[in-house]
Amino acid sequence: xxxxxxxxxxxxxxxxxxxxxxxxxxxxxxxxxxxxxxxxxxxxxxxxxxxxxxxxxxxxxxxxxxxxxxxxxxxxxxxxxxxxxxxxxxxxxxxxxxxxxxxxxxxxxxxxxxxxxxxxxxxxxxxxxxxxxxxxxxxxxxxxxxxxxxxxxxxxxxxxxxxxxxxxxxxxxxxxxxxxxxxxxxxxxxxxxxxxxxxxxxxxxxxxxxxxxxxxxxxxxxxxxxxxxxxxxxxxxxxxxxxxxxxxxxxxxxxxxxxxxxxxxxxxxxxxxxxxxxxxxxxxxxxxxxxxxxxxxxxxxxxxxxxxxxxxxxxxxxxxxxxxxxxxxxxxxxxxxxxxxxxxxxxxxxxxxxxxxxxxxxxxxxxxxxxxxxxxxxxxxxxxxxxxxxxxxxxxxxxxxxxxxxxxxxxxxxxxxxxxxxxxxxxxxxxxxxxxxxxxxxxxxxxxxxxxxxxxxxxxxxxxxxxxxxxxxxxxxxxxxxxxxxxxxxxxxxxxxxxxxxxxxxxxxxxxxxxxxxxxxxxxxxxxxxxxxxxxxxxxxxxxxxxxxxxxxxxxxxxxxxxxxxxxxxxxxxxxxxxxxxxxxxxxxxxxxxxxxxxxxxxxxxxxxxxxxxxxxxxxxxxxxxxxxxxxxxxxxxxxxxxxx
Amino acid sequence: xxxxxxxxxxxxxxxxxxxxxxxxxxxxxxxxxxxxxxxxxxxxxxxxxxxxxxxxxxxxxxxxxxxxxxxxxxxxxxxxxxxxxxxxxxxxxxxxxxxxxxxxxxxxxxxxxxxxxxxxxxxxxxxxxxxxxxxxxxxxxxxxxxxxxxxxxxxxxxxxxxxxxxxxxxxxxxx
Amino acid sequence: xxxxxxxxxxxxxxxxxxxxxxxxxxxxxxxxxxxxxxxxxxxxxxxxxxxxxxxxxxxxxxxxxxxxxxxxxxxxxxxxxxxxxxxxxxxxxxxxxxxxxxxxxxxx
Numbered sequence: 001x002x003x004x005x006x007x008x009x010x011x012x013x014x015x016x017x018x019x020x021x022x023x024x025x026x027x028x029x030x031x032x033x034x035x036x037x038x039x040x041x042x043x044x045x046x047x048x049x050x051x052x053x054x055x056x057x058x059x060x061x062x063x064x065x066x067x068x069x070x071x072x073x074x075x076x077x078x079x080x081x082x083x084x085x086x087x088x089x090x091x092x093x094x095x096x097x098x099x100x101x102x103x104x105x106x107x108x109x110x111x112x113x114x115x116x117x118x119x120x121x122x123x124x125x126x127x128x129x130x131x132x133x134x135x136x137x138x139x140x141x142x143x144x145x146x147x148x149x150x151x152x153x154x155x156x157x158x159x160x161x162x163x164x165x166x167x168x169x170x171x172x173x174x175x176x177x178x179x180x181x182x183x184x185x186x187x188x189x190x191x192x193x194x195x196x197x198x199x200x201x202x203x204x205x206x207x208x209x210x211x212x213x214x215x216x217x218x219x220x221x222x223x224x225x226x227x228x229x230x231x232x233x234x235x236x237x238x239x240x241x242x243x244x245x246x247x248x249x250x251x252x253x254x255x256x257x258x259x260x261x262x263x264x265x266x267x268x269x270x271x272x273x274x275x276x277x278x279x280x281x282x283x284x285x286x287x288x289x290x291x292x293x294x295x296x297x298x299x300x301x302x303x304x305x306x307x308x309x310x311x312x313x314x315x316x317x318x319x320x321x322x323x324x325x326x327x328x329x330x331x332x333x334x335x336x337x338x339x340x341x342x343x344x345x346x347x348x349x350x351x352x353x354x355x356x357x358x359x360x361x362x363x364x365x366x367x368x369x370x371x372x373x374x375x376x377x378x379x380x381x382x383x384x385x386x387x388x389x390x391x392x393x394x395x396x397x398x399x400x401x402x403x404x405x406x407x408x409x410x411x412x413x414x415x416x417x418x419x420x421x422x423x424x425x426x427x428x429x430x431x432x433x434x435x436x437x438x439x440x441x442x443x444x445x446x447x448x449x450x451x452x453x454x455x456x457x458x459x460x461x462x463x464x465x466x467x468x469x470x471x472x473x474x475x476x477x478x479x480x481x482x483x484x485x486x487x488x489x490x491x492x493x494x495x496x497x498x499x500x501x502x503x504x505x506x507x508x509x510x511x512x513x514x515x516x517x518x519x520x521x522x523x524x525x526x527x528x529x530x531x532x533x534x535x536x537x538x539x540x541x542x543x544x545x546x547x548x549x550x551x552x553x554x555x556x557x558x559x560x561x562x563x564x565x566x567x568x569x570x571x572x573x574x575x576x577x578x579x580x581x582x583x584x585x586x587x588x589x590x591x592x593x594x595x596x597x598x599x600x601x602x603x604x605x606x607x608x609x610x611x612x613x614x615x616x617x618x619x620x621x622x623x624x625x626x627x628x629x630x631x632x633x634x635x636x637x638x639x640x641x642x643x644x645x
Numbered sequence: 646x647x648x649x650x651x652x653x654x655x656x657x658x659x660x661x662x663x664x665x666x667x668x669x670x671x672x673x674x675x676x677x678x679x680x681x682x683x684x685x686x687x688x689x690x691x692x693x694x695x696x697x698x699x700x701x702x703x704x705x706x707x708x709x710x711x712x713x714x715x716x717x718x719x720x721x722x723x724x725x726x727x728x729x730x731x732x733x734x735x736x737x738x739x740x741x742x743x744x745x746x747x748x749x750x751x752x753x754x755x756x757x758x759x760x761x762x763x764x765x766x767x768x769x770x771x772x773x774x775x776x777x778x779x780x781x782x783x784x785x786x787x788x789x790x791x792x793x794x795x796x797x798x799x800x801x802x803x804x805x806x807x808x809x810x811x812x813x814x815x816x817x818x819x820x
Numbered sequence: 821x822x823x824x825x826x827x828x829x830x831x832x833x834x835x836x837x838x839x840x841x842x843x844x845x846x847x848x849x850x851x852x853x854x855x856x857x858x859x860x861x862x863x864x865x866x867x868x869x870x871x872x873x874x875x876x877x878x879x880x881x882x883x884x885x886x887x888x889x890x891x892x893x894x895x896x897x898x899x900x901x902x903x904x905x906x907x908x909x910x911x912x913x914x915x916x917x918x919x920x921x922x923x924x925x926x927x928x
């Protein structure tokens with residue numbers, strides 16, 4: 001089959017699914033809707049696999065499949081084609097998106113079985129996948145932007161899916177508006193790139209890159225990178241625009257797994273990895289990205305410790321892990337960033353789906369203080385969740401360990417990195433272990449605190465299959481990107497497949513002299529820290545309820561309040577930005593608009609009405625009057641002719 | 646001063662006088678009568694202009710058919726002398742009449758001023774006339790104008806049907 | 821002032837003036853009368869004025885086409901009178917009213 005056809009098929013399946021479910025959106029047949037949607041995504045996955053196999057079959061170093069579908073915009077020098085690029089980066093992304101997407105669709109069938117509008121839900125989900133593929137496969141920034149906006153739209157629709165609850169609808173709007181800020185910056189970055197390079201195609205940009213890095217903050221490359229990064233902070237929930245992601249948990253849980261953990265929120269990381277050549281030329285922005293990423297990881301982790309809503313904890317954990325990814329790209333570790341993106345997609349999707357399974361079993365109860373002891377009711381969910389837990393806290397040899405360790409190592413050793421950021425990373429890793437262990441302990445272990453009228457039960461098979469598959473992936477997913485130091489001592493010397501695969505398109509920053517001992521040392525240190533804090537958390541929240549957490553939180557007093565209040569960032573935004581803006585808009589409305597602009601329009605209207613009133617008598621329906629006008633007109637014409645001759 | 650001059654002035658005066666009477670008469674029946682007289686005297690003017698066929702048609706169609714139609718309708722309405730035969734509004738009526746008068750003056754002026762123009766375009770002064778025109782008229786009507794002539798036939802048929810249809814409409818809002 | 825000779829030498833102009841006068845009388849009637857029937861009569865007057873000018877032109881330019889036109893105008897005038905009267909009859913039957921101002925109420 002031709003490449004063009006394959007690309008078209010890739011997009012057509014989810015689009016057809018969207019159209020089918022979108023047209024019959026009132027249907028309550030969740031099996032048909034979900035089955036078709038899942039089949040559509042699975043078909044896309046198969047096509048993606050076919051394409052990637054084709055890519056693997058190509059010669060190393062020139063692995064690149066492009067397909068030009070049609071010319072979209074062509075104005076003067078500006079060309080934007082609807083053409084797509086499959087290279088090692090987008091191959092990784094497309095496999096994650098369609099693969100994890102298929103699993104989550106499958107899970108959704110069971111999860112949405114009691115919902116009022118399952119067809120609408122699956123239509124949105126398919127549309128999301130379509131847009132996400134546009135985002136990662138577009139060969140220019142504009143197609144990417146179309147996908148970028150499209151996933152934003154679907155995210156909005158799905159967060160506010162239960163829109164009759166005004167809080168959930170508000171969460172959708174918050175996500176949308178926060179993203180708008182980032183999108184505006186993205187567009188500015190896009191314009192700068194077009195002015196600088198005269199093109200928005202990735203391949204052209206890469207071939208036009210200058211050889212020396214820019215110094216200072218106001219070079220065109222630096223500005224472009226900066227604005228694109230601001231766009232990425234919006235989509236990928238980084239400081240200062242992360243506030244929407246925790247609220248986004250108002251949507252159905254599979255949506256949180258797919259959009260707000262595995263795929264959409266990683267779009268910012270993808271963007272920076274895609275433009276890594278450009279970012280390497282702007283070291284100042286790289287530094288900023290690393291700092292923002294590190295801080296986001298740290299602060300989100302602190303908030304996660306204090307939360308009691310199972311999905312909120314996972315949400316802040318996602319923000320924190322995304323912070324890791326940005327830390328990675330900030331220090332020039334593009335491959336580890338993509339690696340962590342992939343492993344995170346596995347284990348965080350797994351944990352979200354697991355939490356979905358728990359919530360489903362607990363009849364929409366999300367407070368972990370009202371859970372506990374679920375292990376015996378839901379053994380499979382517990383076991384897969386356990387795998388996710390081990391993976392995210394970085395227990396070797398599960399997926400999270402390798403990717404997180406790579407990031408920390410690059411933070412330590414890269415010329416762009418710094419020791420402070422490394423310490424921040426290690427502390428965050430320890431905190432991750434703490435809050436995740438707390439989550440496990442409070443939810444699955446210990447005594448049951450479940451309300452009497454709730455009878456937890458294991459989820460149906462269709463929901464368990466995705467959990468098992470993702471659990472397996474969380475365990476073995478890390479083996480494709482094993483760090484060099486480890487593979488050197490392992491029997492068989494398993495190579496770093498991922499790095500090798502991405503090498504032709506993305507290169508990590510050059511580390512210079514590296515010390516093997518230091519890498520081992522760092523690894524050991526982080527494992528120790530993780531083990532220590534996990535044990536601590538287990539002691540605090542494990543089988544016997546300890547008084548320690550309460551004591552500590554009382555002792556810390558105001559600091560605990562600050563953290564559990566999420567640093568009052570929302571309140572700050574509302575107090576300092578949103579409310580003043582609203583007040584200003586109200587002022588503009590009540591004074592400028594009412595007194596000035598409205599008056600002008602009224603004046604115009606009055607003028608028109610007055611003119612009409614003036615000539616209204618001309619049209620009074622009196623035929624004789626009309627005849628008189630005719631005769632007067634005749635007189636005028638005749639006079640002109642006679643006097644003129 | 647030959648006969649035609651006397652006839653012209655006499656007939657013109659009669660035509661204009663009775664035309665004015667049509668307009669100013671209070672009683673519509675009288676108006677119809679005056680109109681008939683105007684039509685007949687106009688047909689004499691056509692005789693004077695040697696348009697014998699037209700004069701005949703004028704007598705038959707206007708003074709005959711159309712006037713009968715008017716009178717019949719008047720009889721049906723049973724209209725007596727009207728109290729307010731003119732539109733209300735003294736000023737607007739004055740304006741209307743004066744505008745018409747002005748129009749008349751302008752047309753007269755135009756006619757006078759274009760005298761030279763018309764004589765230049767090779768017009769005779771009608772001294773010899775066209776002779777017996779009826780036959781020529783008939784030939785013209787059935788050759789050059791035959792299409793328009795047939796169309797007129799269709800139009801008259803339509804009008805006959807339409808007039809019947811319209812006047813048969815009963816009361817009420819729908820036909 | 822036209823002298824006596826030009827008054828006595830009857831030409832196209834004289835007929836045209838008569839025609840114009842007739843037309844203006846008819847027009848004045850259309851403008852000022854209230855009765856629909858009288859207005860229809862005045863329209864006939866105006867049509868006759870036009871006919872007169874046609875015949876006069878035809879006579880003085882020795883061109884018979886003008887008379888053909890008169891023939892057509894007469895036919896149309898008869899048709900117009902027929903339809904106009906039919907409408908007047910219908911409206912009169914329904915509203916017992918012949919005032920032209922009343923016809924404004926028929927709109928819409």
